[in-house]
Amino acid sequence: MEAINDLLNKKITIGVTGLSRSGKTVFIGALAQALVCSDAWGQKRGLGPLAQFGPIERSQFRAARIRDDVHAHLPQFPFRKVRDSLASKKSSWPEPTEGISRLVLDLDYWAQGWFKRLRTVRIELIDYPGEWLVDLPMLDQKYAEWSEKTLALAKSEIREPWSSDYFQLLNELSPDQKFDEEITIRLADKWTDYLQCAAAFGLSRNQPGRLLRPDSLRNSPVLRLAPLPAEFIESGLGKGMANRFEEYKKKVIRPFFKDHFSNLDRQIVMLDILRVLQQGKPVFDELVEIFREILPIFNYGKKSIFSWIAGTKITRLLFAATKADHVTRGDRTNLEQMVQRMLALVDDRNLLRSQTENYGVMSLASVRATEDRMTIDHPKREILYGHPADQDQAGQWDPGGLPLDMPPDWSSVFFQFLKFEPQAMPEAISQGYPAINLGKALDFLIGDDLK
Ligand SMILES: Nc1nc2c(ncn2[C@@H]2O[C@H](COP(=O)(O)OP(=O)(O)OP(=O)(O)O)[C@@H](O)[C@H]2O)c(=O)[nH]1
Ligand SMILES: [Mg+2]
Incomplete structure (x- = not known):
């Protein structure tokens, strides 16, 4: 029944x-x-x-x-x-x-x-x-174009400290480099390290997204993918990576959108x-x-x-x-x-x-994880009662106010994000x-x- x-x-x-x-x-x-x-x-x-x-x-x-x-x-x-x-x-x-x-x-x-x-x-x-959704724009791009954009982003002021090791590794390679799995593994590993640092900081334009969240594809060759500068594109390595990029789109991105x-x-x-x-x-x-x-x-x-x-x-x-x-x-x-x-x-x-x-x-x-309280002193203000993770005990906290402009006026943003323990x-x-x-x-x- x-x-x-x-x-x-x-x-x-x-x-x-x-x-x-x-x-x-x-x-x-x-x-x-x-x-x-x-x-x-x-x-x-x-x-x-x-x-x-x-x-x-x-x-x-x-x-x-x-x-x-x-x-x-x-x-x-x-x-x-x-x-x-x-x-x-x-x-x-x-x-x-x-x-x-x-x-x-x-x-x-x-x-x-x-x-x-x-x-x-x-x-x-x-x-x-x-x-995984962040990979969507890759579907519309060719490997050379994606590489150019992605490397330019990696050189931005905020990302550069984490991507420098990757560029260092590129410097060790010759522009007529042959395709070699040993090298694709090293490149993808370094690129993943960089993406992980950027993601941990809160940055979101991290492609390929599966390198961060491989799930069932962990260790699969299709994830040995990373961008290469223009001078590498015609090399054996560049052509091999371009094929891998197309494979990634076909076997990873498209099935996710189509089947799921x-x-x-x-x-x-x-x-x-x-x-x-x-x-x-x-x-x-x-x-x-x-x-x-x-x-x-x-x-x-x-x-x-x-x-x-x-x-x-x-x-x-x-x-x-x-x-x-x-x-x-x-x-x-x-x-x-x-x-x-x-x-x-x-x-x-x-x-x-x-x-x-x-x-x-x-x-x-x-x-x-918090309760709403008011201050005792005048003028009364709303505050939070909770236990921040880096404090010994619970207490009252003023997180500051949210900015009302959009985009925010960054010079006057005063908001403090306290990580609270659950009660x-x-x-x-x-x-x-x-x-x-x-x-x-x-x-x-x-x-x-x-x-
Ligand atoms: N105070 C408060 N903190 C929350 C709440 N939801 C999530 N958090 C905090 O955010 C953290 C991450 O929440 P998760 O639900 O594990 O986040 P997720 O999206 O599943 O993260 P991943 O598994 O890494 O993808 C938690 O460990 C809490 O510190 C909430 O409703 N209130
Ligand atoms: Mg989760």
Whole structure:
């Protein structure tokens, strides 16, 4: 009977992406825990981690179940590990994850109508690295052109300290170098080291993205790829690398968009805009640039210049400004507006804004690590109470205010990004974690499907 129901039930695939450390794992872990524990909040409307999720507010939601048996042959999102680290006595943030993983949940709800009917919607949450999306512009380029652009970027003031070893290695090679796997391995390794440093600083234009997040392709020859200067392009090495570049497009980038991205029905993009602000102008500028390059892919496959790749099915696209518990309450609306304005800056062809029903921006804290407080002294100010990772204990902190201009006036930005430890959450195992806008985000993504 379950097998028949499985066939009949509606299925929604939700992509969860964002650059490394943007909050994908915490989001999926917190959302699944909140759904599984939703009965704890059944009688308390407007409260709990899923407040503002329509089906709960309307008392239509019944229960959620994790389905370990569906896609049992594919890597599963480490739900239990994430829960155990956050909900243990001494809670801690979950470990970084790599590559793609999924979590399937069945959501039971009472459908509206003349008589009460119990229905099920299956959601599949897919965690995949935003670094893979960054490869999209490579599809339109030839190896020589890509090399030229990528090396110019590597020489920029901010990136140059990390790329100098790579240029040093190039200096040791002759422009008529033969193709040799030993050399491609050394080049790709050095290029990867450089990309890792740039990514750790928060820079986002890191290609090829799979070198940072290889997942199942780790150690495969197709990833022995790095850019070469113009004088190498006609050499054996240059021709071999150009072939590898085409192979990378054919075997890595295209299959990702065709077989995976094209199957997503909804998409949430996690944006750690606070960290970007903290890191300053070069990091902000790169984020804007990369968004400009990849945004057309989200144009729901209609008039997208990339619709030939797959034609995406994505009908709802949410940009979430994560870690919203790092700013004071009054600044959370500013946080959303910052992302709105950044997207407006990028979306000059109005691809997104012409479809406002289907696209949204929200500030989000999937697991809230701070509390909102006011100072005792006059004039009273909003501040945060929490435990920064580099302090012995919890206390009150003023993170400063968010800039209101877009692009920000960098000379007057005063915002301090403190990394907070999660609070001890003994009730989380049965009630989920405290959150900001988690239910609202879920409502935007699937609220209308549970009516
Ligand atoms: N205060 C707070 N911190 C958060 C929140 N979400 C994520 N973080 C912080 O951001 C870090 C990264 O979060 P993850 O969810 O692991 O990020 P990710 O996108 O899965 O990162 P990768 O697995 O490296 O790709 C966490 O270890 C926390 O320090 C949140 O809602 N509130
Ligand atoms: Mg992760």
